[in-house]
Amino acid sequence: MIPVQFDYLAPTSVEEALAALAEHGDDAKVIAGGQSLLPVLRMRLNAPEVVIDLGGIAELRGIREDGDSLVIGAMTTHHDVLNDALVKEHALLLVRAEHQLADAQIRHRGTFGGALAHADPAGDLGAPALALGAEFVIAGPGGSRTVAADDFFVDLFETAIAEGELLTGIRVPKHTGWGAHYEKFVRVAHQWPIVAVAAAVKVDGGTISEARVGLTNMGSTPIRARAVEEALVGQPATEDAVRTAAALATEGTNPPSDLNGAADYRSHLAQVLTRRAVLAAAGA
Amino acid sequence: MARIELTVDGAKVSDDVEPRMLLVQYLREKLGKTGTVIGCDTSNCGACTVHLDGRSVKSCNVLAVQANGREVTTIEGLADGDQLHPVQEAFRECHGLQCGFCTPGMIMQAVDLLGENPSPTEAEVREGMEGNLCRCTGYHNIVKSVLHAAGGAK
Numbered sequence: 001m002i003p004v005q006f007d008y009l010a011p012t013s014v015e016e017a018l019a020a021l022a023e024h025g026d027d028a029k030v031i032a033g034g035q036s037l038l039p040v041l042r043m044r045l046n047a048p049e050v051v052i053d054l055g056g057i058a059e060l061r062g063i064r065e066d067g068d069s070l071v072i073g074a075m076t077t078h079h080d081v082l083n084d085a086l087v088k089e090h091a092l093l094l095v096r097a098e099h100q101l102a103d104a105q106i107r108h109r110g111t112f113g114g115a116l117a118h119a120d121p122a123g124d125l126g127a128p129a130l131a132l133g134a135e136f137v138i139a140g141p142g143g144s145r146t147v148a149a150d151d152f153f154v155d156l157f158e159t160a161i162a163e164g165e166l167l168t169g170i171r172v173p174k175h176t177g178w179g180a181h182y183e184k185f186v187r188v189a190h191q192w193p194i195v196a197v198a199a200a201v202k203v204d205g206g207t208i209s210e211a212r213v214g215l216t217n218m219g220s221t222p223i224r225a226r227a228v229e230e231a232l233v234g235q236p237a238t239e240d241a242v243r244t245a246a247a248l249a250t251e252g253t254n255p256p257s258d259l260n261g262a263a264d265y266r267s268h269l270a271q272v273l274t275r276r277a278v279l280a281a282a283g284a
Numbered sequence: 285m286a287r288i289e290l291t292v293d294g295a296k297v298s299d300d301v302e303p304r305m306l307l308v309q310y311l312r313e314k315l316g317k318t319g320t321v322i323g324c325d326t327s328n329c330g331a332c333t334v335h336l337d338g339r340s341v342k343s344c345n346v347l348a349v350q351a352n353g354r355e356v357t358t359i360e361g362l363a364d365g366d367q368l369h370p371v372q373e374a375f376r377e378c379h380g381l382q383c384g385f386c387t388p389g390m391i392m393q394a395v396d397l398l399g400e401n402p403s404p405t406e407a408e409v410r411e412g413m414e415g416n417l418c419r420c421t422g423y424h425n426i427v428k429s430v431l432h433a434a435g436g437a438k
Contacts, residue, residue, distance in 0.1 A: 001325050008286055008303030008349050038345045039327050041304075051303065055350055079339070103415025104393065105330060108339040109346065189414040190328075 003041035032114025074113025093180035126222030127214030153221035181280035199277035237282035246275035293361025310348035330416035340396035359388035380429030382420035
Protein backbone atom coordinates (compact mmCIF):
# COMPACT_ATOMS: atom_id res chain seq x y z
CA MET A 1 0.00 0.00 0.00
CA ILE A 2 1.40 3.33 -1.08
CA PRO A 3 0.21 6.77 0.04
CA VAL A 4 -1.04 9.32 -2.49
CA GLN A 5 1.47 11.83 -3.83
CA PHE A 6 2.28 14.71 -1.53
CA ASP A 7 4.84 17.46 -1.18
CA TYR A 8 7.22 17.13 1.74
CA LEU A 9 8.44 19.97 3.92
CA ALA A 10 11.07 19.57 6.64
CA PRO A 11 11.20 22.77 8.72
CA THR A 12 14.05 23.14 11.19
CA SER A 13 12.32 25.48 13.65
CA VAL A 14 8.85 25.89 15.17
CA GLU A 15 8.59 29.25 13.39
CA GLU A 16 9.21 27.65 10.01
CA ALA A 17 6.71 24.90 10.77
CA LEU A 18 4.04 27.44 11.75
CA ALA A 19 4.71 29.40 8.56
CA ALA A 20 4.28 26.21 6.51
CA LEU A 21 1.03 25.44 8.33
CA ALA A 22 -0.23 28.98 7.73
CA GLU A 23 0.55 28.68 4.03
CA HIS A 24 -0.99 25.25 3.42
CA GLY A 25 -3.77 25.16 6.01
CA ASP A 26 -6.18 22.28 5.59
CA ASP A 27 -4.20 20.75 2.74
CA ALA A 28 -1.31 19.95 5.09
CA LYS A 29 -0.79 17.19 7.60
CA VAL A 30 1.85 17.38 10.34
CA ILE A 31 3.98 14.26 10.83
CA ALA A 32 5.72 13.68 14.15
CA GLY A 33 7.00 10.09 14.51
CA GLY A 34 4.46 8.98 11.92
CA GLN A 35 3.59 5.71 13.64
CA SER A 36 -0.14 6.47 13.46
CA LEU A 37 -0.15 8.80 10.45
CA LEU A 38 1.77 6.58 8.01
CA PRO A 39 -0.65 3.63 8.34
CA VAL A 40 -3.49 6.10 7.75
CA LEU A 41 -1.78 7.49 4.65
CA ARG A 42 -0.94 4.02 3.34
CA MET A 43 -4.56 2.96 3.64
CA ARG A 44 -5.48 6.25 1.95
CA LEU A 45 -7.85 7.19 4.73
CA ASN A 46 -6.28 10.62 4.43
CA ALA A 47 -4.72 12.27 1.38
CA PRO A 48 -2.90 15.48 2.32
CA GLU A 49 -1.29 17.58 -0.42
CA VAL A 50 1.57 18.54 1.88
CA VAL A 51 3.24 16.68 4.74
CA ILE A 52 5.13 18.84 7.25
CA ASP A 53 7.75 16.78 9.09
CA LEU A 54 8.70 17.99 12.59
CA GLY A 55 11.56 15.47 12.79
CA GLY A 56 14.23 18.08 12.06
CA ILE A 57 13.23 20.51 14.83
CA ALA A 58 15.76 19.92 17.61
CA GLU A 59 14.03 22.31 20.06
CA LEU A 60 11.01 19.98 20.23
CA ARG A 61 13.00 17.08 21.66
CA GLY A 62 14.13 16.47 25.22
CA ILE A 63 12.94 16.49 28.82
CA ARG A 64 13.79 19.17 31.37
CA GLU A 65 12.86 20.21 34.88
CA ASP A 66 11.07 23.51 35.38
CA GLY A 67 10.27 24.13 39.03
CA ASP A 68 7.46 21.81 40.12
CA SER A 69 7.01 20.41 36.64
CA LEU A 70 8.75 18.40 33.96
CA VAL A 71 8.54 19.72 30.43
CA ILE A 72 8.55 17.01 27.78
CA GLY A 73 9.22 18.19 24.23
CA ALA A 74 6.47 17.07 21.88
CA MET A 75 8.95 15.23 19.61
CA THR A 76 10.59 13.23 22.40
CA THR A 77 10.26 9.56 21.48
CA HIS A 78 8.36 7.05 23.61
CA HIS A 79 11.65 5.22 24.10
CA ASP A 80 13.32 8.33 25.49
CA VAL A 81 10.42 9.07 27.87
CA LEU A 82 10.44 5.45 29.00
CA ASN A 83 14.14 5.54 29.85
CA ASP A 84 14.41 9.04 31.33
CA ALA A 85 15.59 9.30 34.94
CA LEU A 86 13.61 12.51 35.63
CA VAL A 87 10.39 10.96 34.37
CA LYS A 88 10.99 7.85 36.46
CA GLU A 89 11.52 9.94 39.59
CA HIS A 90 8.75 12.52 39.14
CA ALA A 91 6.15 10.99 36.82
CA LEU A 92 6.42 7.23 37.21
CA LEU A 93 2.93 6.75 35.76
CA LEU A 94 4.23 7.82 32.34
CA VAL A 95 6.97 5.18 32.52
CA ARG A 96 4.40 2.53 33.41
CA ALA A 97 2.19 3.50 30.45
CA GLU A 98 5.04 3.93 27.94
CA HIS A 99 6.33 0.48 28.86
CA GLN A 100 3.09 -1.01 27.59
CA LEU A 101 2.64 1.23 24.56
CA ALA A 102 2.91 -0.65 21.24
CA ASP A 103 6.29 -2.38 20.77
CA ALA A 104 9.99 -1.50 20.82
CA GLN A 105 10.21 -0.49 17.17
CA ILE A 106 7.18 1.80 17.41
CA ARG A 107 8.55 3.31 20.65
CA HIS A 108 11.83 4.14 18.92
CA ARG A 109 10.04 6.18 16.29
CA GLY A 110 6.72 7.34 17.78
CA THR A 111 6.62 10.50 19.87
CA PHE A 112 5.03 11.54 23.15
CA GLY A 113 3.45 14.67 21.66
CA GLY A 114 2.41 12.97 18.44
CA ALA A 115 0.46 10.27 20.25
CA LEU A 116 -1.31 12.84 22.46
CA ALA A 117 -2.13 15.12 19.52
CA HIS A 118 -3.48 12.12 17.58
CA ALA A 119 -5.93 11.65 20.49
CA ASP A 120 -6.97 8.10 19.76
CA PRO A 121 -9.36 7.21 22.61
CA ALA A 122 -7.56 3.84 22.83
CA GLY A 123 -4.16 5.54 22.98
CA ASP A 124 -2.13 4.77 26.08
CA LEU A 125 -0.94 8.26 27.02
CA GLY A 126 -4.14 10.30 27.32
CA ALA A 127 -5.35 8.76 30.58
CA PRO A 128 -1.96 9.11 32.35
CA ALA A 129 -1.58 12.71 31.12
CA LEU A 130 -5.07 13.49 32.34
CA ALA A 131 -4.52 11.75 35.69
CA LEU A 132 -1.30 13.71 36.31
CA GLY A 133 -2.95 17.03 35.40
CA ALA A 134 -0.62 17.68 32.46
CA GLU A 135 -0.72 20.99 30.60
CA PHE A 136 -0.32 21.22 26.85
CA VAL A 137 1.83 23.98 25.37
CA ILE A 138 0.48 24.93 21.95
CA ALA A 139 2.22 27.35 19.58
CA GLY A 140 0.32 29.37 16.99
CA PRO A 141 0.70 32.43 14.81
CA GLY A 142 -0.15 34.67 17.78
CA GLY A 143 2.34 33.06 20.19
CA SER A 144 2.10 30.24 22.70
CA ARG A 145 -0.79 29.21 24.95
CA THR A 146 -1.26 26.55 27.59
CA VAL A 147 -4.27 24.24 27.77
CA ALA A 148 -5.14 22.10 30.80
CA ALA A 149 -5.53 18.36 30.25
CA ASP A 150 -9.22 18.58 31.14
CA ASP A 151 -9.74 20.91 28.16
CA PHE A 152 -7.27 19.33 25.73
CA PHE A 153 -9.19 16.21 24.70
CA VAL A 154 -12.32 17.31 22.87
CA ASP A 155 -13.67 14.23 21.07
CA LEU A 156 -12.57 11.21 19.01
CA PHE A 157 -9.21 12.17 17.44
CA GLU A 158 -9.98 15.81 18.27
CA THR A 159 -8.03 18.10 20.60
CA ALA A 160 -7.86 21.78 21.52
CA ILE A 161 -5.09 22.25 18.92
CA ALA A 162 -6.66 24.61 16.38
CA GLU A 163 -5.89 24.97 12.68
CA GLY A 164 -2.50 26.58 12.21
CA GLU A 165 -1.29 25.51 15.65
CA LEU A 166 1.29 22.97 16.84
CA LEU A 167 1.71 21.07 20.10
CA THR A 168 5.25 21.89 21.21
CA GLY A 169 5.48 20.46 24.70
CA ILE A 170 3.71 18.90 27.65
CA ARG A 171 4.15 20.18 31.22
CA VAL A 172 3.70 17.42 33.76
CA PRO A 173 3.39 18.41 37.45
CA LYS A 174 5.84 16.42 39.54
CA HIS A 175 4.34 13.53 41.48
CA THR A 176 7.53 12.63 43.32
CA GLY A 177 7.20 9.65 45.62
CA TRP A 178 3.82 8.59 44.25
CA GLY A 179 3.23 4.96 43.37
CA ALA A 180 1.93 4.33 39.87
CA HIS A 181 0.57 1.61 37.63
CA TYR A 182 -0.99 1.28 34.18
CA GLU A 183 -3.27 -1.73 33.91
CA LYS A 184 -4.02 -2.54 30.30
CA PHE A 185 -6.38 -5.19 28.99
CA VAL A 186 -5.58 -6.45 25.50
CA ARG A 187 -6.58 -9.43 23.40
CA VAL A 188 -3.12 -10.01 21.94
CA ALA A 189 0.32 -8.48 22.56
CA HIS A 190 1.11 -4.91 21.43
CA GLN A 191 -2.50 -4.12 20.62
CA TRP A 192 -4.65 -1.14 21.52
CA PRO A 193 -6.26 -1.59 24.93
CA ILE A 194 -9.88 -2.69 25.09
CA VAL A 195 -9.87 -0.75 28.38
CA ALA A 196 -6.92 0.47 30.43
CA VAL A 197 -6.59 2.30 33.74
CA ALA A 198 -3.84 4.70 34.80
CA ALA A 199 -3.48 5.13 38.55
CA ALA A 200 -1.12 7.17 40.72
CA VAL A 201 -1.48 7.21 44.48
CA LYS A 202 0.32 8.69 47.43
CA VAL A 203 0.34 6.40 50.43
CA ASP A 204 1.24 7.68 53.90
CA GLY A 205 1.52 5.05 56.61
CA GLY A 206 -0.76 2.60 54.83
CA THR A 207 -3.43 5.22 54.10
CA ILE A 208 -4.09 6.65 50.65
CA SER A 209 -3.70 10.42 51.02
CA GLU A 210 -4.03 11.38 47.36
CA ALA A 211 -5.15 9.54 44.24
CA ARG A 212 -5.36 10.18 40.49
CA VAL A 213 -7.10 7.77 38.14
CA GLY A 214 -7.54 8.02 34.36
CA LEU A 215 -9.47 5.68 32.06
CA THR A 216 -8.52 4.69 28.50
CA ASN A 217 -11.17 3.76 25.93
CA MET A 218 -14.19 4.30 28.19
CA GLY A 219 -15.55 7.11 26.01
CA SER A 220 -14.58 9.26 23.04
CA THR A 221 -11.79 10.86 25.09
CA PRO A 222 -9.68 9.74 28.05
CA ILE A 223 -11.69 10.19 31.24
CA ARG A 224 -10.64 11.18 34.74
CA ALA A 225 -12.32 8.91 37.33
CA ARG A 226 -12.89 11.62 39.94
CA ALA A 227 -15.47 9.63 41.92
CA VAL A 228 -12.90 6.87 42.42
CA GLU A 229 -10.22 9.39 43.40
CA GLU A 230 -12.45 11.00 46.03
CA ALA A 231 -13.55 7.65 47.43
CA LEU A 232 -9.93 6.49 47.77
CA VAL A 233 -8.67 9.44 49.82
CA GLY A 234 -8.38 8.56 53.50
CA GLN A 235 -8.89 4.84 52.86
CA PRO A 236 -6.41 2.12 53.77
CA ALA A 237 -4.58 0.63 50.79
CA THR A 238 -6.37 -2.68 51.17
CA GLU A 239 -8.19 -4.93 48.71
CA ASP A 240 -11.63 -4.30 50.27
CA ALA A 241 -11.35 -0.52 50.49
CA VAL A 242 -9.97 -0.22 46.96
CA ARG A 243 -12.64 -2.57 45.58
CA THR A 244 -15.39 -0.32 46.99
CA ALA A 245 -13.86 2.80 45.44
CA ALA A 246 -13.17 1.06 42.12
CA ALA A 247 -16.86 0.22 41.76
CA LEU A 248 -17.36 3.93 40.99
CA ALA A 249 -15.09 3.75 37.92
CA THR A 250 -17.98 3.76 35.46
CA GLU A 251 -19.37 7.11 36.65
CA GLY A 252 -19.42 9.64 33.84
CA THR A 253 -18.21 7.16 31.23
CA ASN A 254 -19.73 6.32 27.86
CA PRO A 255 -17.88 3.21 26.69
CA PRO A 256 -18.11 2.13 23.05
CA SER A 257 -19.34 -1.25 21.85
CA ASP A 258 -17.23 -2.88 19.17
CA LEU A 259 -15.82 -6.24 18.07
CA ASN A 260 -13.55 -6.34 21.13
CA GLY A 261 -16.32 -5.91 23.65
CA ALA A 262 -19.75 -4.50 24.40
CA ALA A 263 -20.20 -1.39 26.52
CA ASP A 264 -21.33 -3.32 29.61
CA TYR A 265 -18.28 -5.59 29.34
CA ARG A 266 -16.05 -2.50 29.20
CA SER A 267 -17.80 -1.13 32.30
CA HIS A 268 -17.03 -4.38 34.11
CA LEU A 269 -13.42 -4.20 32.95
CA ALA A 270 -13.07 -0.58 34.11
CA GLN A 271 -13.99 -1.57 37.66
CA VAL A 272 -11.75 -4.64 37.78
CA LEU A 273 -8.78 -2.89 36.16
CA THR A 274 -9.19 0.16 38.41
CA ARG A 275 -8.96 -2.07 41.47
CA ARG A 276 -5.87 -3.81 40.09
CA ALA A 277 -4.22 -0.55 39.00
CA VAL A 278 -4.76 1.22 42.32
CA LEU A 279 -3.61 -1.75 44.38
CA ALA A 280 -0.49 -2.14 42.26
CA ALA A 281 0.20 1.61 42.44
CA ALA A 282 -0.17 1.49 46.22
CA GLY A 283 2.22 -1.44 46.36
CA ALA A 284 -0.47 -3.49 48.09
CA MET B 285 10.95 14.49 -6.07
CA ALA B 286 13.17 14.96 -3.05
CA ARG B 287 16.92 14.47 -2.87
CA ILE B 288 18.10 12.12 -0.12
CA GLU B 289 21.58 11.14 0.98
CA LEU B 290 22.06 8.43 3.55
CA THR B 291 24.28 5.54 4.54
CA VAL B 292 22.92 2.03 4.02
CA ASP B 293 24.90 -0.95 5.34
CA GLY B 294 28.02 1.19 5.44
CA ALA B 295 27.76 2.58 1.90
CA LYS B 296 26.82 6.16 1.08
CA VAL B 297 23.89 6.39 -1.32
CA SER B 298 21.94 9.29 -2.79
CA ASP B 299 18.78 9.35 -4.87
CA ASP B 300 15.84 11.42 -5.98
CA VAL B 301 12.71 9.83 -4.49
CA GLU B 302 9.03 10.61 -4.29
CA PRO B 303 8.26 11.85 -0.77
CA ARG B 304 5.61 9.14 -0.43
CA MET B 305 8.15 6.34 -0.95
CA LEU B 306 8.46 4.15 2.14
CA LEU B 307 11.91 3.30 3.45
CA VAL B 308 11.27 -0.41 2.84
CA GLN B 309 10.38 0.28 -0.80
CA TYR B 310 13.51 2.37 -1.19
CA LEU B 311 15.68 -0.41 0.22
CA ARG B 312 14.11 -3.12 -1.91
CA GLU B 313 13.23 -1.37 -5.16
CA LYS B 314 15.94 1.29 -5.49
CA LEU B 315 18.84 -0.44 -3.76
CA GLY B 316 17.87 -4.06 -4.46
CA LYS B 317 18.25 -4.96 -0.79
CA THR B 318 15.50 -7.56 -0.81
CA GLY B 319 16.75 -9.15 2.39
CA THR B 320 14.39 -6.75 4.15
CA VAL B 321 10.90 -8.07 3.46
CA ILE B 322 7.40 -6.65 3.53
CA GLY B 323 5.19 -8.86 5.68
CA CYS B 324 1.96 -7.17 6.63
CA ASP B 325 2.32 -3.63 5.30
CA THR B 326 0.34 -2.42 8.32
CA SER B 327 3.24 -1.90 10.75
CA ASN B 328 2.16 -4.90 12.84
CA CYS B 329 4.41 -7.82 11.91
CA GLY B 330 7.94 -6.40 12.18
CA ALA B 331 9.32 -8.42 9.24
CA CYS B 332 10.64 -5.18 7.69
CA THR B 333 12.61 -4.16 10.83
CA VAL B 334 15.89 -2.33 10.13
CA HIS B 335 18.07 -0.08 12.26
CA LEU B 336 17.82 3.68 11.81
CA ASP B 337 20.73 5.45 13.51
CA GLY B 338 21.31 2.27 15.49
CA ARG B 339 17.77 1.64 16.75
CA SER B 340 15.16 -0.78 15.40
CA VAL B 341 12.27 0.63 13.37
CA LYS B 342 9.65 -0.84 11.08
CA SER B 343 10.79 0.32 7.65
CA CYS B 344 7.25 0.12 6.23
CA ASN B 345 6.37 2.85 8.73
CA VAL B 346 9.13 5.33 7.87
CA LEU B 347 9.33 7.47 4.73
CA ALA B 348 12.56 7.26 2.75
CA VAL B 349 12.85 11.07 3.03
CA GLN B 350 12.79 10.72 6.82
CA ALA B 351 16.00 8.69 6.59
CA ASN B 352 17.79 11.55 4.84
CA GLY B 353 21.18 12.20 6.43
CA ARG B 354 20.89 9.13 8.61
CA GLU B 355 22.36 5.68 8.85
CA VAL B 356 20.40 2.53 7.99
CA THR B 357 21.49 -1.03 8.73
CA THR B 358 19.58 -3.93 7.17
CA ILE B 359 19.89 -7.67 7.62
CA GLU B 360 22.28 -7.58 4.65
CA GLY B 361 24.72 -5.41 6.57
CA LEU B 362 25.01 -7.56 9.70
CA ALA B 363 27.50 -10.22 8.61
CA ASP B 364 31.19 -9.46 8.36
CA GLY B 365 31.98 -10.98 4.97
CA ASP B 366 31.43 -14.74 5.32
CA GLN B 367 31.36 -14.43 9.10
CA LEU B 368 27.74 -14.41 10.28
CA HIS B 369 26.70 -12.01 13.04
CA PRO B 370 26.43 -13.89 16.37
CA VAL B 371 22.64 -13.47 16.33
CA GLN B 372 22.44 -14.89 12.78
CA GLU B 373 24.67 -17.75 13.92
CA ALA B 374 22.40 -18.38 16.93
CA PHE B 375 19.28 -18.53 14.76
CA ARG B 376 21.02 -21.14 12.60
CA GLU B 377 22.35 -23.06 15.59
CA CYS B 378 18.96 -23.19 17.39
CA HIS B 379 16.87 -23.50 14.23
CA GLY B 380 15.02 -20.30 15.10
CA LEU B 381 12.95 -20.36 11.93
CA GLN B 382 10.77 -22.51 9.75
CA CYS B 383 9.70 -20.70 6.58
CA GLY B 384 12.16 -17.90 7.30
CA PHE B 385 10.02 -14.98 6.20
CA CYS B 386 9.95 -13.25 9.60
CA THR B 387 13.63 -14.00 10.25
CA PRO B 388 15.26 -10.78 8.93
CA GLY B 389 13.02 -8.72 11.20
CA MET B 390 13.43 -11.12 14.11
CA ILE B 391 17.21 -10.93 13.88
CA MET B 392 17.31 -7.14 13.53
CA GLN B 393 15.02 -6.73 16.56
CA ALA B 394 17.04 -9.30 18.54
CA VAL B 395 20.26 -7.36 17.81
CA ASP B 396 18.61 -4.16 19.07
CA LEU B 397 17.26 -5.92 22.15
CA LEU B 398 20.64 -7.42 23.05
CA GLY B 399 22.32 -4.07 22.48
CA GLU B 400 20.13 -2.56 25.19
CA ASN B 401 20.01 -5.60 27.45
CA PRO B 402 22.94 -8.00 26.84
CA SER B 403 21.69 -10.71 29.22
CA PRO B 404 17.89 -10.74 29.12
CA THR B 405 15.64 -13.23 30.88
CA GLU B 406 13.29 -15.34 28.79
CA ALA B 407 10.41 -13.03 29.75
CA GLU B 408 12.40 -9.99 28.67
CA VAL B 409 13.13 -11.61 25.31
CA ARG B 410 9.47 -12.42 24.75
CA GLU B 411 8.44 -8.89 25.68
CA GLY B 412 11.24 -7.26 23.68
CA MET B 413 10.27 -9.24 20.57
CA GLU B 414 6.53 -8.57 20.85
CA GLY B 415 6.54 -6.35 17.76
CA ASN B 416 7.62 -9.27 15.56
CA LEU B 417 5.16 -11.91 14.46
CA CYS B 418 5.98 -15.46 13.38
CA ARG B 419 3.24 -17.66 11.95
CA CYS B 420 5.22 -20.92 11.95
CA THR B 421 7.30 -21.59 15.00
CA GLY B 422 5.26 -20.75 18.06
CA TYR B 423 8.28 -18.59 18.99
CA HIS B 424 9.95 -21.27 21.09
CA ASN B 425 13.12 -21.62 19.02
CA ILE B 426 13.22 -17.90 18.28
CA VAL B 427 13.38 -17.13 21.99
CA LYS B 428 15.94 -19.91 22.40
CA SER B 429 18.05 -18.38 19.63
CA VAL B 430 18.06 -14.94 21.23
CA LEU B 431 19.00 -16.40 24.60
CA HIS B 432 21.69 -18.50 22.92
CA ALA B 433 23.12 -15.38 21.28
CA ALA B 434 23.10 -13.71 24.69
CA GLY B 435 25.37 -16.44 25.97
CA GLY B 436 23.11 -19.22 27.19
CA ALA B 437 19.60 -19.78 28.48
CA LYS B 438 18.64 -18.11 31.73
